[in-house]
Amino acid sequence: MNRNKLLTALLLITALGTGCSKYTDIRTEGAIAPDEYENYRELMNDYYTLNASVDMPDYTSDDVTIKDSLIQHNINIDFLNAYMWGPNYYSVLEEDNDWKRLYAANYSCNLTIRDVMDSKGGSTAQKQEVKAEAMVHRAYLFFTLVNMYGPQYDSATASKDLGVPMLLEPNVSATLTRGTVQQAYDQVFADLEGALPYLPPLNNYNLFPSKAGAYALLARACLQTRQYVKAGLYADSALQLQSTLLDYTTLQPYGYPNTINDPEVILSKIAGGYHSYSNQFLMSDTLLSLYDANDARYSYLTADYTFDYVHYYRAYMKDKNTSSARNIGPSVPEMMLIKAEAAARAGAVTEAMDLLNTLRQKRFTAAHYVPFTAGNAAGALRMVLEERRRELCFHCTRWFDQKRLNKETAFAETITRKNLLTGESFTLAPNSPRYLFPIPLYNIQLSPSLVQNPR
Template sequence: MKRYKIFLLFIVAGTLIQACSKYTDIKTEGALTPSDYVNYRYLMNNRQDLERSVDMPDMTADDIVYNDAAIQQGLSAESRNAYMWAAQYYDVVAADPDWKILYANIYPCNLVIRDVMNSNGGTTQLKKQVLAEARVHRAYSYFTLVNMYGKQYNESSKATDLGVPLLLEPDVAIVATRATVQQAYDQILTDLQAAVPDLPEKNTYNIYPSKAAAYALLARTYLQMGQYVEAEKNADNALMIQSGLLDLSTLSSYPQRTDNPEIILSKTAGMSHQYSAMQVMSSQLLSLYDTKDYRYSYFTSNYTLSGNTYRVYSKEAVIGGNRNIGPSVPEMLLIKAECRARAGDAGGAMSAINTLRAKRFAALDFTPMTATSAADALVKVLQERRRELCFTCIRWFDQKRLFTDSRFAENITRTNFATGETYTLTPGSNRYLFPIPQYNIQLNPSLEQNPR
C-alpha cells in the first residue's frame, strides 16, 4: 500500500471525533474511499479510538458518593450535574464526550461493514474477520448508548420506548431520529450473532474482537434483557474459550491491559476519572468488602482532604493506566452465577462465585461462600457483582435492570453542598435516562429529549 494512503488513514481515523455533524459531532472532512483491504484492517486496528469508552455512568451510580463540599467543588461542572442527575449535564455549547466517542467509533465500523468485502487484496476469510470485528465494536457502542440514553429494555414497551439514533451507514448527512429500544437491541444481537462465525476464538490482542468477545457481549446483552437462559449459554461459550483469572494474592505487579488474561475485550473508561483520587466509595459499597479481600487492600486506598479521610477506588493508580470496562472473565462468571441462581440452582451459583473468589483472597483466608436458598444465592451474587465490577459502569446498568425488584431497588439521595438542595433518584425514574446532549439537539431538532 502506498504511503500516502496510510498517512491519509491516520489523519482521518485519528480525527473522527473532532468536528461536527447533525447527530454525533464527528469529523466529515474529505472522503475516505480506499480500495485496498489493508485500509479497512487499519481502521479496525485504530486502538486510540476504538478502545475508548465511557465513564459518566460511574458518576451517576450508587457506588460513588461525595458527602464533602470540597470534593464536590473539585469536580467539573459536568460531573456535578451528572452526580445530581440534573436535567442537563453539559451546556448548549459543550458536546457530551461519551455520546461523541461512541458515535465516532460507530462511523468507521459502518464504513468497514459496507465496503470491506468489495475491497482489493486480502483473502475472503481476512475480509470477513475485519467485517466481524466492526460488527462487534458497533454492537458494543450501541449497547452502551441505549443503556445510557434509552429506557431499560422491557418486553411490554420495547417497541415504543425511545432508544438512540441507529445509524448503520457511513453517511453523516442522514437526519437522525431516535430508534426504539427494540430496534436497538435487535441490531445489537444481529451484529453479534453475525460476527461469531468469522472471528478467531482469541485474537492477537484483547483490543481486537474475538469469538469470546462476541459471546461475552451477547451474555451482557441478554442479561440486561432479562433473558437468563441465553445469557448463561453465551457466558458459558465465552468461558469455554477464555477462563483465565489473576490470583491477586500472588501478583508482584498488575499486568497491562493487553497482557491481562481476565480481559476478553479491552474498552477503557473515559478521560474524566483517569488516575483520579476522586472516586469516593459509598458506605454501602464499602460494607460489602472483607478487609482481607485483595480487591479492597489492592484496589482501594485512603484519601484525606481537609482533615477528613475517605476510601477511594484507586485501581488506575495501581495499574498505571485507565481501567477496563469491557467484558471480562469475572463478569462472565458472575453472569453464569446470577443465571444459575435465577434458575433455582443455588449450588451452581455459589460454585461460579467461588471460582472467582478463590483468586481474590490468600489461600488461608478463603472460605467458600454458601447459600441457604436460590433467593439467598441471588442476593450474594449481586453483592459479588458490586465488589468485582465496581467502577466499570456496570452498576448503573444493574440499577436500571433491577428497578422492578423490591429486594434490590432503592431510593438514592444526594445533597448539593453548595446550594443545600437534596435530590432523590427513585427506582425506574426518568433520571435513569441520561439527557440527550442539548448541543446535538440544537444541530438536529429531530432528536427528541428524554423526559426528566
C-alpha cells in the same frame, strides 16, 4: 509483527483523515481510499477510536459518593450535574464526550461494514473477519448508548420506548431521530450473531474482537434484557474459550498487568475521559460495607484518599494503584458472575456457589478464604449480586444493573443525594426518568428532531 511494533502502530494510527459532522463530530466521508482492504484493516486497528469508551455511568451509580463540600466545589461541574442526576449534564455549547466518542467509533464501524467486502487486496476470509470485528464494536456501542440514554429494556414497551439514533450507514448528513429500544437491541443481537462465524476463537490481542468477545457481549445483552437462561449459556460459551483468572493475592505493588496483557480481559474497552478526577472514585458507604478487610480487591484496588489532608475517604484507585487504565469491556470474572446469576435464578444453588468460590479463591489468601454457601435460591442470588458489585465496581456496569434490578421489588432502591453547594436534595426513585441520561443539548441544538428525555 512483534508486540512492540503492533502497539506502536496502534497508537500512531489515526482515523486516516479527520473531519466532523455537524451532529456527532465524526470524520467526513472520503477520508480513506475506499478501494484498499488494508485501509479497513487499519481502521479497525484504531485503538484510540475503538477502545475508548464511557465513564459517566460511574458518577451516576450508587457505588460513588461525593459528600464533602470542598470536593463538590472542585469537581468538574459536568460530573457534579451527573452525580445529582440533573436536568442537563452539559451546557448548550458543550458536547457530551461519551456520546461523541461512541458515535465517532460507530462511523468507522459503519464505513467498514459497508465497504470492506468490495475493497481490493486481502482475501475473502480477511475481509469477513474485519467486517465481523466492526460488527462486534458496533454492537458494543449501541448496547452502551441505549442503556445510557434509553430506558431499561421491557419487552412490553421496548418497541415504543425511545432509544438512540440508529446510524447504520456512514452518512454524516443524516437527520438524527431516535430509534426505539427494541431496534437497538435487535441490531446488537444481529451484529453479534452475524459476526460469530467469521471471528477467531481468541485474538492475539484483546483489543480485537474474537468469538469469546462476541459471546461475552451476547451474555451482557441477554442479562440486561433479563433473558437469564440465554445469558448464562452465552457466558459459558465465552468461558469455554477464555477462563483465566488473576490471583490478586500474589500481585506485587504495581504488578497488575496492563490491559493488553491482562488474561481476564476478553475485549478491551477503556473508560474514557482521562480527567483529573477519574482515577479516584470515593466509595459509597453501601459499597464499602460489602468488602471484607482481607479481600485483596479492597487492599489492592482501593486506598485512603484525602483532598485536604484533613478528611479521609476510601477511594477506588485502580488506575493509580496499578498504573493501568480501567477496562470496562467484558472480562472473565464478569462472565463467571453472569453464569452464576443465571444459575441462582434457575435454582441451581450449588453451581452458583461453585462459581463464586472459584472467583473468590483468587481474591483471598488461603488463610482468609471462607467458602460461600447458600441455603436457597433467593439467598444465592443476593450473594451473587453482591459479589458482582464487589468485583465490577467502577466498571460502568452498576448503573445498568440498577436499571434492570429496579424491575424487581426485592432489589429496587431509592437513592438520595445532596448538593452541598446549594443545599438542594435530589432523589432517584426506582424506574425514575432520571435513569435516562439527558440527550446532549449540543446535539439537540444542531438537530432539533432529537427528542429530549423527561426528567
